[in-house]
Amino acid sequence: MKDDKQAMDTNSSADNVDEYLQTLGNEDARELRYYSQEQSFDSDELAKVVNEKRLNELLAQSDAFLSNLNGELKDFDKSTDN
Incomplete structure (x- = not known):
């Protein structure tokens, strides 16, 4: 069991990152990937x-x-032409 703990410690999160x-x-x-x-x-x-x-x-x-947005943009263009 102590060997398992050492094996886990040698493969730390920092190493994985x-x-x-x-x-x-x-x-x-x-x-x-x-x-x-x-x-x-x-x-x-x-x-x-x-x-x-x-x-x-x-x-x-x-x-x-x-379609509605396109109509609004056309209306906007008309109002800026004046």
């Missing part, structure tokens, strides 16, 4: 997790918002 910071500068290690978390989904899997009705509602709201 130092090792992590060193890998941040290593572009290959950072890229590997990034892509290892990436997962590909096929259309069937996406269809199971995406609420299509809600997505369409959100898209319609964003279209309405952008």
Whole structure:
């Protein structure tokens, strides 16, 4: 048990942080870490997790918002021309 404690002490948090910071500068290690978390989904899997009705509602709201914003910007441009 004493040997386990010594092994844990030799691998301190500072060592782990130092090792992590060193890998941040290593572009290959950072890229590997990034892509290892990436997962590909096929259309069937996406269809199971995406609420299509809600997505369409959100898209319609964003279209309405952008259309309204565009109209406001045109009105703003007209008022600054005078």
